[in-house]
Amino acid sequence: MKSTDKTKNTFAITTPLYYVNDLPHVGSAYTTMAADALARFERLRGKSVLLVTGTDEHGQKIQRTAESLGRSPQAHCDSVVPAFEALWEQLDIQYDRFIRTTSRRHEYIVKEFFQRVWNSGDIYLNQQQGWYCVSCEEFKDERELLPGNRCSVHTSKEVEWRDEENYFFRLSRYQDQLLALYAERPDFIAPESRRNEVLSFVNSGLQDFSISRVNLEWGLPMPVDPSHSIYVWFDALLGYVTALLDPDSDPMLENALSKWWPVDLHLIGKDILRFHAVYWPAMLMSANLPVPGSCLRTRVFDQRRQKNGENGG
Template sequence: MAARISCGAWLARPWHAVASRPSISKPRLQFRHALFSSSSPSSSAAATRGAVCCAGSSNGASETDPFVLTTPLYYVNAPPHMGSAYTTIAADAIARFQRLLGKKVIFITGTDEHGEKIATAASACGSSPREHCDVISQAYKALWKDLDIAYDRFIRTTDTKHEAIVKQFYSRVLENGDIYRADYEGLYCINCEEYKDEKDLLDNNCCPMHLKPCVRRKEDNYFFALSKYQKSLEEILEENPEFIQPPFRLNEVQSWIRSGLKDFSISRASVDWGIPVPNDKKQTIYVWFDALLGYISAFSGENKQPDLQDTVSLGWPASLHLIGKDILRFHAVYWPAMLMSAGLSLPKKVFGHGFLTK
């Protein structure tokens, strides 16, 4: 898939464009046939069947079910960039195609606005985290308007309705016995905002994604019992190999799971800018245990008290999560396990695309 976008001025200086957007030519896109069709002209048809949007297949959904499509909720530590546009333009093309087929489409995008990196970025700009998030979130909306992105829902993780959904979800997982408290010491990547396994790091304990040394931290956290769901995840991928696409991404995910899943920390004692843990106000919820719920909270109404189960009934599960390969583990391993713990349906498909330059 190739995308040629004439928006260098905006992407280089998005702060100016929030107030006065430059003239931008419409994106011109070229997509492989497999992106939109359940058939493939090559001998690898079985592997690529329904690669992204499954236009010719409903995955068991009825004709009246909406086609729910999501981009990631983009992290607002920095302004929008070409990678953000790449994913969103592709998602917009898929949404438009599904509408041409007569499907009701719910196209969800938004911004992920909590965490240490955002508080640090705001401080560097001399603003509060809230002010920083407001500016960058508006920059995303302005860019999507200039690129003629026809999304249906834009969710911000600082919305009060989102916070309510996250707290209810956390409480449900806690009641299921899948959250516990423990001391933890490990190597922490500030840019990823997660603890890393030493075997996954480069020389000098550098993060393979950001190429910066991880720092050793020790803190008292709450953990999600991910290891409890290892067998269930293995069975799901064995029975539904098209859940993760393209096929080589499925192989990556299966390799991660077979190597043994470890419980992961879902709270931070050292981060103030986040949603408070319901049973411990001194800690905030880890950004990924927060942001992923945006795919559900996006369905909640504006003028009513959010309720998790009611919100789920308005459109969940997602038909497709379209994401970059760098966040595949969170969407293909953590997220399904979290949903199983809460007794909620899994998304129908996760597609992890490559980077613009790789």
């Protein structure tokens, strides 16, 4: 599937897809205002601009938050999303698309993308053991943990030991291709300190990562095995693609990628750097799709992590 010729006068930019475990905060506003300013600048330059924002709504953290409040996960998401929309209106954010990962259209896109990666032979079933941070939605190496088995990002949270069967993505297969990408496009990740962080991580050796969870109701069922739910990052990152669909177009990858892909610029916080700069391009390579930023780059803004994380896309 070929992407649009990026010599066309278009510019697509995204904020992270914000996690709805709680209300938006200053970090959410900061990144979104930065994206809005860049989008306005590109419009002034005469470009056709698409500014994407939205919410990441699946995962165990959402499920547990909803349970603690006596709500269903869907009811919880439906109660929080309007706060993001209201804040963007109050700040006069001129976004073009707002994607929710609980939308039915998104589910179609995720399943089609999953099938492409499955057909490439990059998904397999294996046993997973390790320390898991629910707030990060990520397994952690012991070297990343603080005393008391606490997460280095969510310092007040203890990680949980997991021993379960998961489906994995063959990230290790793409180590050389990722290093080649970073070498060919030095500005793919910015600032330089974060680029160096990614290079160090990839050069240390990539491990395959799990893309499913068992006994998790709040997530998209895996097409090849409905007893598993698709892991939040494999789901959420595709929100960037779903958001590109025109409102009246059928939810198919071909339609989503026909005009705006590859996205020119992802604005993200430093805590989700690895997912966007390593996992995401490898997933796209597996699906035989162009990686974001054919001329520009994934831009990383350092910002203090607040009580809410920024997940997804």
